[in-house]
Amino acid sequence: MNERVQEKLKILADAAKYDVSCASSGSDRKNKAGGMGNSTSMGICHSYTEDGRCVSLLKVLLTNYCIYDCAYCVSRKSNDIKRAAFTVEEVVDLTMSFYKRNYIEGLFLSSGIFKNADYTMERLVRIAKDLRTLHNFNGYIHLKLIPGASDELVQQAGLYADRLSANLELPSEASLKIIAPEKSYDQVYLPMNYLKEAIVEYRREKKQNRHTPIFAPAGQSTQMVIGASPETDLHILKLSSELYQNQNLKRVYYSGYIPVSNDTRLPTLVAPPLVRENRLYQADWLIRFYGFKYNEIVDDRNPHLDEQYDPKLVYALRNMHLFPVTLQTAPYEMILRVPGIGVKSAQKIVAARRYHSLHLDLLKKLRVAVNRAKYFINVPGNHLLKQYYPEMIRKELAGENPTDHQPQQLMLFA
Amino acid sequence: MVVQKTTAVDEVQLVYDGTYEGLLTVVFECYRLKLTPIEIQVQGAPAKDLFANRQPLTITTDKTSAERVAAGITKYGGRQTASELYQVFLSENGQREMIVYQYLRLLFEKQKAINAHYHIDVVLQVSQLVKQMGREIHRMHAFVRFQELADGLYFAPIEPDIDVLPLAHQHFVKRYAAMRWCIYDIKRNYGLLYEGGPVQTVVLDMDFSGNTMQLPAEVLSANELAYQQLWKDYFKSTNITERKNLKLHLRHVPSRYWKYLTEKW
Numbered sequence A: 001m002n003e004r005v006q007e008k009l010k011i012l013a014d015a016a017k018y019d020v021s022c023a024s025s026g027s028d029r030k031n032k033a034g035g036m037g038n039s040t041s042m043g044i045c046h047s048y049t050e051d052g053r054c055v056s057l058l059k060v061l062l063t064n065y066c067i068y069d070c071a072y073c074v075s076r077k078s079n080d081i082k083r084a085a086f087t088v089e090e091v092v093d094l095t096m097s098f099y100k101r102n103y104i105e106g107l108f109l110s111s112g113i114f115k116n117a118d119y120t121m122e123r124l125v126r127i128a129k130d131l132r133t134l135h136n137f138n139g140y141i142h143l144k145l146i147p148g149a150s151d152e153l154v155q156q157a158g159l160y161a162d163r164l165s166a167n168l169e170l171p172s173e174a175s176l177k178i179i180a181p182e183k184s185y186d187q188v189y190l191p192m193n194y195l196k197e198a199i200v201e202y203r204r205e206k207k208q209n210r211h212t213p214i215f216a217p218a219g220q221s222t223q224m225v226i227g228a229s230p231e232t233d234l235h236i237l238k239l240s241s242e243l244y245q246n247q248n249l250k251r252v253y254y255s256g257y258i259p260v261s262n263d264t265r266l267p268t269l270v271a272p273p274l275v276r277e278n279r280l281y282q283a284d285w286l287i288r289f290y291g292f293k294y295n296e297i298v299d300d301r302n303p304h305l306d307e308q309y310d311p312k313l314v315y316a317l318r319n320m321h322l323f324p325v326t327l328q329t330a331p332y333e334m335i336l337r338v339p340g341i342g343v344k345s346a347q348k349i350v351a352a353r354r355y356h357s358l359h360l361d362l363l364k365k366l367r368v369a370v371n372r373a374k375y376f377i378n379v380p381g382n383h384l385l386k387q388y389y390p391e392m393i394r395k396e397l398a399g400e401n402p403t404d405h406q407p408q409q410l411m412l413f414a
Numbered sequence B: 001m002v003v004q005k006t007t008a009v010d011e012v013q014l015v016y017d018g019t020y021e022g023l024l025t026v027v028f029e030c031y032r033l034k035l036t037p038i039e040i041q042v043q044g045a046p047a048k049d050l051f052a053n054r055q056p057l058t059i060t061t062d063k064t065s066a067e068r069v070a071a072g073i074t075k076y077g078g079r080q081t082a083s084e085l086y087q088v089f090l091s092e093n094g095q096r097e098m099i100v101y102q103y104l105r106l107l108f109e110k111q112k113a114i115n116a117h118y119h120i121d122v123v124l125q126v127s128q129l130v131k132q133m134g135r136e137i138h139r140m141h142a143f144v145r146f147q148e149l150a151d152g153l154y155f156a157p158i159e160p161d162i163d164v165l166p167l168a169h170q171h172f173v174k175r176y177a178a179m180r181w182c183i184y185d186i187k188r189n190y191g192l193l194y195e196g197g198p199v200q201t202v203v204l205d206m207d208f209s210g211n212t213m214q215l216p217a218e219v220l221s222a223n224e225l226a227y228q229q230l231w232k233d234y235f236k237s238t239n240i241t242e243r244k245n246l247k248l249h250l251r252h253v254p255s256r257y258w259k260y261l262t263e264k265w
């Protein structure tokens, strides 16, 4: 170990930090005798950056040399920055050493493209393979799929990694063509679809033969940059819903565009669109865990998420005819739709009401955000109903922060 | 929830040896002798004024009695209840014995799991304490930082708010099965040492009074400080200044943990 590694780490961690995926969850890889590490389905954040993001994985690029010139990316060919490249052994050693000290859950490895896609992908796979086979490493590995990598390499990546991701980068192919002219949706969807089939196949085989070698147990995810191109939130959420449904993605990450260049292909922003990013995560959360459909949250008349109010509240205000919900008898799905009631509280409500009639005090004890929920529930002790119109509620709740579905980036667990 | 009083029982202050078995024995004796404790205390703990002039009753721990109570807990409440009550016992909450006692009165009265009876105070208390414990255990899983010693042992000093080592260490046994390691609770002055076999309890004579938990270079392996430096560098480079949000950072990593975190040294 020497100063060169230190220098490389600075450069290649710095270049990787804009990749937002930090999740180490969703895998369940047990340790083996004499082995090192495991992955738990919950995942662990070992630290948090000063902007409050979870640090769970050693997130680095293998190299920031790149033959492409994507306008939104710090590593683009035309950018005048310091370049570096790790060797396979260096990444393996850093991962093992950090892991043994309980700094990390594992490795998130991405890379700029040097020479060509397969040449790069092959090295990423080698690192994962060495970790698994030479070092008996059972911690978490997330590999980025290099656009255009061959099926064989994608297949091998699945054998050693827990999660794989092919990034869409931008919410539409038209935008991609302008901002990252060398890339295409095809290059992303091909490996994504290949993987989807391979995972389905693996699960099927696994049922018949439990010795089937483990394959990408934490599935795949993708990422897109938000605010660098003109797509609406409706467009974005529709796309995400399709990715969850058709490609079986585990996660879609939204990354508020941070101006890393003054390339004319990109808008000039004063600050990254963090509120919008936050709202998208909230909406995404509602789709994945609260039973909402994307078109219940945004539609042609309201193609953008509200900046001031969270999407669940906005939904309720637009659909006052569905409220108030009578908590004592309402189905779980409807309780979940009440602003101020999260998944945990909803489950507790359903459990508690079997033994006792609910009232406002009990709801407070179950950590329901009564201040928000009170406009939308029918429960003894709550006398607020009827007199309120959506506009009045908006006014009263202005400036309040929802606590029941914070976006993923701020959460402890995925 | 106040336990029902009947005229036949005696209100007493009870003293036990501070073990979980001891506490379960207390519960057993309360049934056998028809006692209603108003205070259950560990032997030797300072007496509260209220009881200064009363003579507490000392309960001697009895394995068989404790096992019978434990079997009852599992029978009616299932393994989840058993584990939750043990967590309450470890929570260091000032009322933990009475909470366990009252919970068990109720469980044995209903003869089925009462986890969701949130309208009853003691049930809610248990669920909140379990949540608190879960958070602290999770923090230990996250914030333990091993330092490699010259002899290859990985050593981590910690100082959790609650005595969670008995609950948190299994995670490390699974994860670091191929390593020799020791996690040391400097507040309670004991540690768990793992060298492949069963985990052993150790007590060390070491000085941890420094500002950070970084061990002196003489005891560390040749590469340890270099790896610490690499991790600190890495941590620094993960920050995105445009997104800085220290409030959120502090909520996730309260400053009292900083001296254990390599990246904060």
Ligand code: SF4
Pocket (backbone or CB within 6 Å): A066, A067, A068, A069, A070, A073, A074, A075, A076, A077, A111, A112, A113, A180
């Ligand atoms: S291919 Fe990847 S690394 Fe290269 S410029 Fe585009 S986004 Fe950046």
